[in-house]
Amino acid sequence: MNNLKENDFVRLYTFIQNNYGINLSKKKQLIEGRLNSTIFAMGFTDFSEYVDFILTKSTKQDIDLLLNKLTTNYTYFMREKAHFDYFSQNILPHLVNTKKDKVLSVWSAGCSTGQEPYTLSILMKEFLGKDAPRWDTRVLATDISQKVLLQAQNGVYPQDSFKDMPSEWIRKYFNRVDNTDQYEVTSALKSNVIFKPFNLMDPIQFKIPFDVIFCRNVMIYFNQQTKDALVDRFYDSTNHGGHLIIGLSETINKSNARYKYVMPAVYRKI
Structure with a gap:
């Protein structure tokens, strides 16, 4: 060695x-x-x-x-389910009742192999039901790694990735690949997620601010100064009333963060 x-x-x-x-x-x-x-x-x-x-x-x-x-790109569908429950039960009802433009701007920052943004897309479609076609629910999904982005765009996952996902969602949003234990995201779901390479150290200059930013289990690799600067950039890129959701094992510096603490790993721009 x-x-x-x-x-x-x-x-x-x-x-x-x-x-x-x-x-x-x-x-x-x-x-x-x-x-x-x-x-x-x-x-x-x-x-x-x-x-x-x-x-x-x-x-x-x-x-x-x-x-x-x-770095480790370990993830699966519905990981840290409490965040998705909060998104469905608290964030989405508020956004649907208040957004006049019918645009839900959601960013999966550090999306890894794509399970998170696809899950967010499913949750929005399920919540909106028949009204989904009237809304723009496209999810922006970014990662620094071209390799994991290619895997995410390919959208093929082993059966054990779905251990916490309802079986009816698997039938509705995934197709089994031949006679294997692999499942592929449907074309309709794929088209609802926009994958882009992005380095979180760079300035955030997307066209519109976000209603929700998911950045989970990414900042564990950053030192405090880098985390503080990133959270500041996230804040400036969040709509008023919007949320930042981080990993359960992560924290942000509450002494100088402008976000308001809501619950473990959930913060809001007030």
């Missing part, structure tokens, strides 16, 4: 944190373990050569590979 020298470790984690917000300053062992096979497969003899390459010559595909190796 190739050892990661301290100066190369510092160069690599500093580059990743400055450009992508991900704090790996205490993850030297993880980096060594997850990248050893990668550097040899790419033809490098040691970490020093690889770090030089990443810092000076790497392509977007090289960075994508690096970030995918060092």
Whole structure:
């Protein structure tokens, strides 16, 4: 096993944190373990050569590979169900009663392989019922990784991804792939989610502000300064009365955050 020298470790984690917000300053062992096979497969003899390459010559595909190796894209449908219940039972009724333009602007930030934005789309369609065609319920789904975005756009998932999803929703919004245990999102549901690459370190300059921003289990990789700055950008991109929903294992700095705390991991712009 190739050892990661301290100066190369510092160069690599500093580059990743400055450009992508991900704090790996205490993850030297993880980096060594997850990248050893990668550097040899790419033809490098040691970490020093690889770090030089990443810092000076790497392509977007090289960075994508690096970030995918060092972060975990584990998710499934209806993960942290309490958030989806709150979205359906509290947020959607308020929005439908107050939105005159019939546009529900929802952003899944750090969408990973797509289970979250597809779930949000299903929840809106189920809530609106026959009125759904009269509303714009398209979900914006972004991630820094092209790899996971391609998986999300493909929309094919193993059966165990649906352990917490009602069976009637599976029948309604997914098609079984031949005789396998894989299920594909229907074309109608796919068309209701817009996937885009986006780095959460960048300025947020989408056309309209959002009624709801889901950014769950993403900020666990960020240091406090990066999290505070991101939450500020989210706030400025949220409609008045809109919500930010983060992961249950995450917190935001309540002492300087402008959002109002609603319940664990749920915040509102008042």
